[in-house]
Amino acid sequence: MITPIRALVRKDILLFLADPRALIMSVVAPIAIASFFGYALGGAGSQVEPARISVLVADQGGDSISREIVKRLGSEKALAVKPATADEARAAVRKGNASVAVIIPQSFGQNAGQAFFSTSQKPEIAVLYDPSHAAERAMVQGILSGDVMQVVSQEMFGGESGRAMLKDSLARLDRSQGLLGPDQKNLADLLHSVERWNGSPPAAGGGISRGLSMPYTTREEAVTSRQGIQYNGYAHAFAGMVVQFVLFLGIDVGIGLLLQRQRGLWKRLRAAPLSRGTLLGSRIVSAAILAFVIVLTNFLFARLVFGVKVEGSLVGFLGVAAAFALMTAAFGLLIATLGKTPDATRGLAILATLFMVMLGGAWVPMFLFPQWLQKVTVIMPTRWAIDGFEAMTWRGLGFGSALLPIAVQLLFALAFGALAVARFRWEAEG
Amino acid sequence: MSVLLTGGKDRRRYVTPAIWSPVRQAKIMLEVRNLKKRYGSLAAVDGISLKAAAGETVGLLGPNGAGKTTTVSMIAGLLRPDTGEVLIEGRPLAGDSDPIKRRIGLVPQDLALYDELSALENLHLFAALYDLNSARAKPAIESALELVGLSDRIKDRVKTFSGGMKRRLNLAAALLHDPQILLLDEPTVGVDPQSRNAIFDNLETLKKRGKTLLYTTHYMEEAERLCDRVVIIDHGKVIADDTPRGLSRMLPLSNVLTIELESVADGLSLDQLQALGEVRSAQLHGGTLRIGVRDLATETPRILQWLVDRGHPYRHVVSERADLETVFLTLTGRSLRDS
Numbered sequence: 001m002i003t004p005i006r007a008l009v010r011k012d013i014l015l016f017l018a019d020p021r022a023l024i025m026s027v028v029a030p031i032a033i034a035s036f037f038g039y040a041l042g043g044a045g046s047q048v049e050p051a052r053i054s055v056l057v058a059d060q061g062g063d064s065i066s067r068e069i070v071k072r073l074g075s076e077k078a079l080a081v082k083p084a085t086a087d088e089a090r091a092a093v094r095k096g097n098a099s100v101a102v103i104i105p106q107s108f109g110q111n112a113g114q115a116f117f118s119t120s121q122k123p124e125i126a127v128l129y130d131p132s133h134a135a136e137r138a139m140v141q142g143i144l145s146g147d148v149m150q151v152v153s154q155e156m157f158g159g160e161s162g163r164a165m166l167k168d169s170l171a172r173l174d175r176s177q178g179l180l181g182p183d184q185k186n187l188a189d190l191l192h193s194v195e196r197w198n199g200s201p202p203a204a205g206g207g208i209s210r211g212l213s214m215p216y217t218t219r220e221e222a223v224t225s226r227q228g229i230q231y232n233g234y235a236h237a238f239a240g241m242v243v244q245f246v247l248f249l250g251i252d253v254g255i256g257l258l259l260q261r262q263r264g265l266w267k268r269l270r271a272a273p274l275s276r277g278t279l280l281g282s283r284i285v286s287a288a289i290l291a292f293v294i295v296l297t298n299f300l301f302a303r304l305v306f307g308v309k310v311e312g313s314l315v316g317f318l319g320v321a322a323a324f325a326l327m328t329a330a331f332g333l334l335i336a337t338l339g340k341t342p343d344a345t346r347g348l349a350i351l352a353t354l355f356m357v358m359l360g361g362a363w364v365p366m367f368l369f370p371q372w373l374q375k376v377t378v379i380m381p382t383r384w385a386i387d388g389f390e391a392m393t394w395r396g397l398g399f400g401s402a403l404l405p406i407a408v409q410l411l412f413a414l415a416f417g418a419l420a421v422a423r424f425r426w427e428a429e430g
Numbered sequence: 431m432s433v434l435l436t437g438g439k440d441r442r443r444y445v446t447p448a449i450w451s452p453v454r455q456a457k458i459m460l461e462v463r464n465l466k467k468r469y470g471s472l473a474a475v476d477g478i479s480l481k482a483a484a485g486e487t488v489g490l491l492g493p494n495g496a497g498k499t500t501t502v503s504m505i506a507g508l509l510r511p512d513t514g515e516v517l518i519e520g521r522p523l524a525g526d527s528d529p530i531k532r533r534i535g536l537v538p539q540d541l542a543l544y545d546e547l548s549a550l551e552n553l554h555l556f557a558a559l560y561d562l563n564s565a566r567a568k569p570a571i572e573s574a575l576e577l578v579g580l581s582d583r584i585k586d587r588v589k590t591f592s593g594g595m596k597r598r599l600n601l602a603a604a605l606l607h608d609p610q611i612l613l614l615d616e617p618t619v620g621v622d623p624q625s626r627n628a629i630f631d632n633l634e635t636l637k638k639r640g641k642t643l644l645y646t647t648h649y650m651e652e653a654e655r656l657c658d659r660v661v662i663i664d665h666g667k668v669i670a671d672d673t674p675r676g677l678s679r680m681l682p683l684s685n686v687l688t689i690e691l692e693s694v695a696d697g698l699s700l701d702q703l704q705a706l707g708e709v710r711s712a713q714l715h716g717g718t719l720r721i722g723v724r725d726l727a728t729e730t731p732r733i734l735q736w737l738v739d740r741g742h743p744y745r746h747v748v749s750e751r752a753d754l755e756t757v758f759l760t761l762t763g764r765s766l767r768d769s
Contacts, residue, residue, distance in 0.1 A: 007558030011544065011551070018546040264540025268603070271506045271536040272559035275527040427509050 004274055005282045012286030015256075026249050026294045031301050034241035038234030041365075044307050052080040053136045056089040056101040065109030065155050072147040073102070079143065090128055099133040100140040102126070112152045113165040150213060156194075163198050166191055232394050234306035239389035240362030242298045243324070243382050246291045247357060250328040251349045253287040254335025258342045261425075276426060280333060284417070287329035288322075295321040299393075312392040316402030320388035323409035327381050330413040333420035340425075356382045381412040456483040458520070459533075459611050459642040460505065465514035467500055467666075474500045476666035477514070482611070482642045487633070489657030490646040491754060497666035498646040499539060502615045505644070506536045518611065532560055535609030539616045541596045542603070545589035549580060549599055552588060553606060560607035567606065574602035578632055594625025601632060611642045618652065630656060650754035662758060669761050677757045685726045686756055687733065689719040690746040698742055708732055711760055722756060 016022050038044075057073060059066045074081040084092065089101035103126040105111075111123035125144070129137035156162040173188045260266045269279055299317075302308035310317045335352075339345035357363065359373075360382025366374055377383045388405030391397040460482040467475040475497040482488045490498050503509040505516050507523050515522050518530050543552050553574065557567035575581045578598035588596060601617060614633070618626045633656060637643060647653055653660050654674050662670040662677070670677055691698075694717045703712050703721070708729035711722035719737075723729040726749055737744060 001561075003558045003561050003563050007555050011547070011555045014551060015544060015546055264538040264542040265544070267503070267506070267508055267538045267540070268536065268542040268556065269559065270508045270526070271531065271534065272556075273527045273529055273531040274559060278527075 001278060004272070005278055005285070008269075008279070008282035009286040009289065012256075012283065013290065016290055022249070022252060025252075026245055026290075027297055030238070030241040030245040030298050034234065034237040034298070034302070035306070036237075037241065038232075038237035038302075038306060041233035041237055042231065044230070044232045044234055052078060053100060053133075053140060054080045054082070054098045055140055056082055056084040056092055056098045058084055058086040058089045058101065058103040060086065060106045061104050061108035063107070063109035064159070064161065065112060065151055066104045068151045068155075069104065069144075069147050072151065073144065076143055079140065086126075093128045093130050096130060096132075099130050099136045101128040102140070102144060103128070109152075109155065109161060110165070112148070113156055113162060114169075116152055116156050146214065158198055163195075166195055166198065170195065232306065232308050234302055235308045235394040236365060236386075236390060238298055238302040238306075238308060239386045239393070240357075240360075242295050242389070243360060243385050244353075244357040244362050246294055246324070246328050247331065247353045247382070248350075249291055249294065250287065250332035251335055251346070251353060253283065253329065253332025254338070254349060255342045255346055257283065257333070257336035258339070258345060262342065270426075276421075276424075280421065280424070284326070284329040284333065287332050288325040291325035291328040292321055295325065299389075308393055310392055311394060311396030313397070313399035313402060314392075316397075316399040316406075317389070317392035319399075319402050319406045320385065320392060320409075323406040323413070324381075324385040324388075327385070327409045327413040327416065330416035330420065333424070334416045337420050337423035337425070356380055359383070361386050381409050384408040384412075456485055458482070459484050459486075459518070460644065461517040461520075462501070462505060463515050463517070465501060465504055465516070466512045467497075467504060467509065468512055473666050475504070475511070478663060478666065478668055479514075480661050480668065480671065482644055484610070484642055485637065485640045486659065487637055487643040487645060487657045489653035489660040490644060490663060491648065491650060491653045491660050491758070492646075492663040493648055493758075496648075496663045498648075498663060499615055500666075501663070502536075502613050502644065502646055506534055506613055507531055532607055533610045535604035535607065535612045537601050537604045537612065537614045537617045539619060541600050543588050543596060543599060546587065548585050548587050549575070549591075550584045552599070553603060556603045557606040562607060570606045570608065574605045577605065577635060578602045579628065592625075594621045594628070597621050597625060597629060598632070601629060605636075609641075611644070612636065614643060614645045616646055616648070618647070618649070626652075650758070654754055660754060662754075662761065664758075664762050670757065674754065677754060678752060680757070684752055685723050685749050686752055687719075687721045687723060687726075687730060688748045688750070689721065689734070689737070689744050691717040691719065691737070692743045692745050693717060698737075698740070703733075703736070706733065706736060711756075713759070722752065722760070 055073065057070050059070050070081070070083070073079060082098075084101070086103045089098070089103060092098040093101050105123055105125070108123050108125070111121070115122040125148070127137065127141055127144070129140075156165070170188065170191050173184060173191070257266075260269070299308065299310075299321075303310075335345060335349045338348050359377045360380045361369070361377065362382060366377070366383070369377065384405040388402055388409075391401045391405070395401075458481050460480075462478060462480045465475050465478045466473070478497065478501050480488065480490075490501065492498050500509065504511045504514075507516075507526065507528070518533050521530055523530060544555070547555075550571065553571045554564070554567055557570055562570060571584075572581070575584060578601055580595060580598055580602065583591065583595065588599065591599065597617060597620075601614075604612060617633075618629055621629070630652075633643060633645070637656075643656075645653070645656055657674065659671070659673050660677060661668055670680070672680070698714065698719075700712050700714055703709055703719075708723055708725075709721055710724060711720075713720045721733060723733070730747070730749070734744065734747065
């Protein structure tokens with residue numbers, strides 16, 4: 001029984017190698033697309049500077065406070081700030097040329113200063129944003145809040161206009177002496193203290209900040225497999241694209257079986273004294289071998305060109321690859337049972353594959369999905385494959401972390417295979 | 431000698447009684463008993479029985495859709511019959527991997543070859559399906575390629591072959607495991623006359639080697655040339671089973687007149703024509719009449735005169751001996767190729 005199985009597997013591999021389209025789709029296409037996505041997602045480590053958020057600022061106030069705010073925004077490394085008028089800023093956001101626009105109104109400094117110690121009307125900073133960049137709006141708003149608080153408070157506790165506003169506020173409180181409640185009295189005491197503070201010379205050597213300052217600093221650390229190993233965006237991109245294009249190979253396996261039937265080859269195969277297990281088993285073996293080799297070829301390219309290394313367990317990586325290859329082969333058999341003709345099946349198979357790939361996180365990282373969707377996608381074998389590859393590459397996890405992805409994919413392989421065998425049309429057309 | 435059995439309606443069935451030709455007294459290699467296969471309401475095969483002895487070539491003749499391919503598929507074990515059985519050398523087929531399948535070689539109607547592979551790679555694969563390892567496959571491949579005259583193209587990809595060469599390779603692929611029974615499902619479809627002759631030569635060689643051939647076709651001239659016996663089927667039933675000579679003898683006519691009329695025969699009544707005592711069968715296609723007669727010399731002038739008298743002058747008359755096409759026409763009232 002070994003001779004026929006070996007011959008059938010060899011035939012499938014020869015047919016694959018003889019088909020330039022299959023080679024391009026399995027090797028060239030994933031490499032090209034993963035290279036692009038990998039670069040776009042940050043590339044290898046710090047080689048590529050992440051894109052800065054383009055922000056337009058319309059400073060309609062032009063006072064010292066608003067100028068300082070604009071200056072501080074411009075010094076943020078995550079932002080690319082350019083000046084504009086309010087109309088220009090709105091037009092640019094509408095066209096998608098800027099993600100966010102900040103419009104600081106007239107008399108912002110004075111109104112903000114007054115609002116700092118009282119409940120008077122607060123000035124309004126307009127934040128215009130492109131709704132397709134909502135995450136960037138939140139980031140700009142956070143940075144803006146910090147900058148405004150620091151600039152306004154510093155001005156209030158030591159700046160020229162701050163002193164003037166303080167005097168003005170105290171004068172208003174003094175005029176209404178006798179009518180003050182306990183809160184206003186406390187406020188008057190506080191303002192007198194601030195006036196004395198403003199009048200005193202700065203302490204030698206500094207140490208005490210005039211105004212509010214950030215009460216903490218941050219230390220950023222990308223947690224990868226170990227210290228000194230940087231995140232490699234190509235690792236995710238290659239995992240995703242390999243999964244997608246190897247599944248396309250699975251479609252070809254299924255379509256190939258239907259073509260065999262259409263071209264009469266199925267009759268010749270069925271006429272031989274071969275069991276159904278031999279006929280379908282050989283197809284699973286050949287498809288799994290091809291899928292496994294394609295996975296390794298793609299990651300070898302990623303290793304040599306983009307430095308994507310298996311930082312975790314090599315055995316675990318090979319295990320994930322083998323389980324994924326088997327799952328793909330069983331998926332291919334299932335494809336062959338979807339429709340009666342190759343044409344009728346192809347469209348449905350591509351749709352199903354793209355669905356699996358999309359929900360598996362091959363196109364965009366999983367964290368961008370809503371929380372509920374992230375939970376639902378555990379039913380996708382593709383997610384386990386991608387998670388497994390990522391765990392064994394840049395995350396650098398051990399063999400134990402590969403076990404679950406391997407087991408889940410093997411279960412899917414079993415389920416797909418059983419369903420395919422149950423639905424497979426064994427009989428040749430009469 | 432044949433007997434006429436009448437079935438339901440106008441269907442007639444001719445079978446030769448137990449008068450076996452010498453070749454039929456040889457060992458029965460293939461026996462089909464009352465095979466039936468339905469697809470929904472359609473009875474694709476409706477009780478077909480036949481036998482083929484060692485060294486015998488049996489033709490399965492019928493129009494497209496008569497049930498020939500379905501019958502062959504059931505014999506080869508590709509389709510499970512609803513009822514009936516197939517005996518290979520007296521043994522029923524038991525399952526997909528029954529070793530008795532090695533006694534059968536199937537030449538499918540489609541070109542069941544991998545175009546992208548070379549002839550050698552194809553044949554290695556098909557030999558391996560019958561558990562022939564490389565050492566055993568090599569002489570089998572050489573012998574099969576030599577028979578079909580493709581030894582010099584062994585390393586070429588099949589997609590570079592002509593249609594006729596592919597047909598010959600399709601035949602060679604079925605011979606590698608040296609089967610005793612060959613099932614040939616319309617093996618000359620779509621080939622040029624030269625390739626057809628080459629395939630006939632190959633089949634005659636195989637016949638001389640003692641192989642049993644079951645040859646399906648809707649070309650009566652192929653059946654007449656190759657077959658020791660012809661089983662005519664229509665609508666899934668056997669309507670005649672005899673030697674070509676025996677089938678000819680059962681005809682109520684011996685010749686066919688083909689008469690080209692001067693113009694399209696508007697108003698010509700075939701019923702009136704067939705009512706003439708001389709006319710055994712009549713068909714009209716445009717301006718051409720085909721009329722079956724028993725006695726060419728005496729009956730032809732009367733028919734021609736009848737046509738002229740009714741305003742249908744003719745310009746050309748040809749006579750030919752009645753053949754299997756005529757047999758089919760006589761039995762079913764339809765032409766093999768028009769069915």
